Amino acid sequence: MNYNFTEIEVKWQKIWKEKKTFRVALEGQRKKFYCLEMFPYPSGSGLHVGHLKNYVPTDAFCRYKSMQGFNVLHPMGWDAFGQPAENEAMRRGRNPREMVPEYAASYRSTLIRAGCSYDWEREINSSDPEYYRWTQWIFLLLHRLGLAYRSTAPINWCPSCKTGLANEEVKDNRCWRCDTLVEKKPMPQWFFRITAYADRLLADLEKLDWSQGMKEMQRDWIGRSEGAEVDFAVAGSDVKIRVFTTRPDTLFGATFIVLAPEHPLVAQLTTATQQRKVNAYVRKAQGESEIDRLNATRSKTGVFTGTDAINPVNGERIPIWIADYVLMGYGTGAIMCVPGHDVRDFEFAKKFKLPIRQVVSRDGTTYNLESAEILEGIAVNSSEWSGLPTAEFKQTIGRWLEDKGIGRPTVNYRLRDWLISRQRYWGAPIPIVHCPACGEVPVPEAQLPVLLPDVENYHPSGTGESPLAAIPAFVHTTCPACHGPARRETDTMGGYACSSWYFLRFADPGNDGAFASRSALDYWLPVDVYTGGIEHARSHLLYARFWTKVLFDQGLLGFEEPFNLLRNQGSLLAFTPGRRPRSLEEKGGSDDKIVDWIVLKHDERDQVPADQVVWRWARMSKSKGNVVTPDDMTERYGADSLRVYEMFVAPFEDDVHWSEEGIQGSHRFVARVWRWLQAALALYRPDWRETLPRQETETERRVRRKLHQTVQKVGAQIETFQFNTAVAAIMELLNEMYACAPLDREELAPGPNPAVVSELAETLTLLMAPFAPHLAEEVWQQLGRCESVYRAPWPPFDPVVAAAEAVNVMIQVNGKIKDKVRVALDCDEETVKQEAMRSEKIKQLLSGRQVVKMIFIKNKMLSIVCK
């Protein structure tokens, strides 16, 4: 029978839907398995084959787990709130409220056509009031705990998106949505106090089965650094300047102090003679864009305040400067400068002719410093502490500072609080009311959700106020506390608020009395396997961990880490035509981020002469016009072939260069499986177990051994996310099957034992089920089964059948393989030696030489060393 994949796939997708095959319910006595892919925001470009690089392998994983008897939770939903969706709606002149469900429907249909096993009854949409009601509820919880607060600080402002951004949303000083350079703008904004959890977020990384790189990124982002705070007295005053340093052991080398230009003490410390210079410098620093200030390569600038401080360890007077290389946002905004052992301080000291003193040495001697020497070593020029090794000195000086009451050991983090408010329409409104009498008042729980009003024009205002501020009916309200007139908060929450708890909602999506019931959470959570792109390393994954810990601390959850196992899929790259930039503007101006390649727009492709087209591999995206759609591939090769290709083409975490030749190869394989199984049907007998031959032929033994080995291998490799080698193992098996039971036209050539053929056919069908589920269902039915193969038990393997009975043992002479002997499995050393000595070649090599030693590794190797 011909492999009519379209017919088979449509048929089974319909049956799965009708029979609700993938619906799951809490079954306390059954072991659960929760597999989750980061929920996407539904974009108008639809899904492309790159997205399936994630969804398809995890789907195979779920199907495998179901066959193993697990109660599998595999949900899907839409990260519908937030800038990506809103930006897209604006681009298309649509209202996101109408657009989102439409695009979600398109995603859903593509996923269904790819054969993905989602429980669609649990579909969630973060822009649904029934969902964001609980996002607001968690906001209020954080507020109650003092973990949500409003403060005015210079924030990252994207002039193109017209909203503030969290630090995590800024990369290379650009908005990560639109690549526009961000500005610093002081504005009252809402923050979540994630820094209060910095230590736990860092420590608990140890427990997680995440890639090394992923954990490292989180560690770097949290940026814990141990050091000490030291108070420097200001000469002739009782003012103190507190500095943070990671090297308190270099205090004797501190020859000046630098404050950030924004430091609150600057005005007070500036003397009349320096006033003009300092004022000018501070003004310049304020006016300067962040990008210039953070540019580490430009030369240092700064001015003297006119005042000195006293170095507490030696009583020396040292000058106080201000310079923009010190940031107000980190540590105390003031540093003690040890030019001998810090590159930046060294450069500053050289430029302004400040003294440089060596206080750490490689070997305890003093020598001339050509440049800053960053090292741990032996203290020198440090009075009675000279001679102490760095680590010891750090501890001693820490205690000394504490005793004197002028300092203490401290820990500092790079992580900043999470800026959550957005001056945008498309997000969950922040449930706070501003009352002239009572101040900031949380909206009572019973009044949730604070509905996002339906409006015609939702475009960002650009004034720094959300478009909601222009809707009087929304803004004007009464204070929940005193019932006087009050104003609603008009900022909305950034999209990451929604995605910080959605994995909890999937456990109990319909609950209208809580974000999820405790029993559902206890049963389904935490997530057993979580997958998604690496781009969320420092944002979503950090935020979600933070919220989970807060909910845990409130006794609302029984676990502290939401995603114990995380894997990041690679992306698909397409060969894409582009061209060189033509103007300076296209190059990105004078900026350091140089654009040297611009994707050709569709209408440009015919206009640009062929010799000017530059082809490159680029990530698939609709905007580049290089996408391959799953629907197209499904039509031409079938969903099962597409699935097999997505898994076989490369390891899960690797990027892939898309080619259509590859999918043809996978299609050949799937069709070959189909043909063999169709031929085998004629010989199939369900009672094959009872009629397996007692005396197997060599061929039967060989193919059955391969079969049982493959069952073992495929299971183990799915567990470890090695989908590519799992498919390869089935390919090997199929090759062996064709060799042992070849086809003659459309039938099995005469000869093979029906029981063995039956075992092969049945087991192969089950092995294929996670990868090519439609084909497997069809054959499973042809084999006379009524229940879905999704619930069929994963085949067991017999270790005795799988065991090789004879092995090749390599014979090495002086480290080189010279011969091999075929011996029984687990054959002992003596026998292998005797066999080896029978070999002419070995005999010849050993003649006249003295054997020094022999190393024997069972089933592998006999290594003979001789002189």
Next chain:
RNA sequence: GCCGGAGUGGCGGAAUUGGCAGACGCAUCAGACUCAAAAUCUGACGAGGAAUUUCUUCGUAAGGGUUCGAUUCCCUUCUCCGGCACCA
């Protein structure tokens, strides 16, 4: 600059604990089937050498080391990818 990860045929990639390098697939070539083509099936396929169904040398970015034995462990160098980057 600092911190991760990686480097294997023409290509994607595979190789338990250090033990037959190149599984599986793509591409290519040859053969079978066919009037022909497609599809399918079979075979060859790292590089070099020789007395060419066989034998042999080299070969996992480069160089060194440990070891009976290294793609695997250690050191040095190079390249690529990713993250951070005036964070005191």
